[in-house]
Amino acid sequence: PYITARTNVLCVIGHPIEHSMSPIMHNAALKDLSLDYVYVAFNIPLNDLKKAVLGFKMFNIKGINVTIPYKENIIPYLDEIDPLAEKIGAVNTIKNEGKYLIGKNTDASGAKKALLDAGCELTGKKALILGAGGAAKAVSFAISEDLDALYIANRTEKRAIKLAKDLTNKTNIKAVGKKMSINTLKNLINDVDILINTTPLGMYPDI
Numbered sequence: 001p002y003i004t005a006r007t008n009v010l011c012v013i014g015h016p017i018e019h020s021m022s023p024i025m026h027n028a029a030l031k032d033l034s035l036d037y038v039y040v041a042f043n044i045p046l047n048d049l050k051k052a053v054l055g056f057k058m059f060n061i062k063g064i065n066v067t068i069p070y071k072e073n074i075i076p077y078l079d080e081i082d083p084l085a086e087k088i089g090a091v092n093t094i095k096n097e098g099k100y101l102i103g104k105n106t107d108a109s110g111a112k113k114a115l116l117d118a119g120c121e122l123t124g125k126k127a128l129i130l131g132a133g134g135a136a137k138a139v140s141f142a143i144s145e146d147l148d149a150l151y152i153a154n155r156t157e158k159r160a161i162k163l164a165k166d167l168t169n170k171t172n173i174k175a176v177g178k179k180m181s182i183n184t185l186k187n188l189i190n191d192v193d194i195l196i197n198t199t200p201l202g203m204y205p206d207i
Helices: 023-030 046-058 085-087 107-117 134-146 157-170 184-188
Strands: 008-014 037-041 063-065 093-094 102-106 125-132 149-154 173-178 196-197
Touching: 008 023, 023 037, 046 063, 046 093, 085 102, 085 134, 107 134, 125 134, 134 149, 134 157, 149 157, 149 184, 157 173, 173 184
Parallel strands: 008 037, 008 063, 125 149, 125 196, 149 173
Antiparallel strands: 063 093, 093 102
16 A cells, blocks of 8 residues: 555654564554554664654654663653553553553563463473563563563673562562673573573674
């Protein structure tokens, strides 16, 4: 279908954003469903996030996906966040309802489904998550109640410890936060069943 003056706009924001496959996937799905939408990617500089959120309202962007590094930083600029996103402390999806922006988190359910679909058994297992940002928060909350033990390793130890405390307070697991280092990884890698990387390491073009 052609893009017209009536075509609705969806987008993904991040910094950087060139690596994102979201426009390809979403536009293919929109075309298959014959929906009058177009999905684009916006690279938002670090100091322009608030302006971008105002732009979503001004230009009536119908829906926004949020990726690195804005899943946590965007929350203060939204009109509302749903209970799950509030519990996790991260937003990856925004719905524009009459210029009223509602933040949601679909990373949690999506990550857990991906693990289960890949045949990864969670019950009674030990997991190590690398990173303590928005994606790490979502994944850890999604799988924590099934696990026997959960470790969070991050370059900034304070963030890892904070996430571990949040998990311990809000779920049934006693999580442990550690500083990411070669020694930490060596000590933990043979003790865990599942390793999940949520850091930018390995992103395009450094795959």
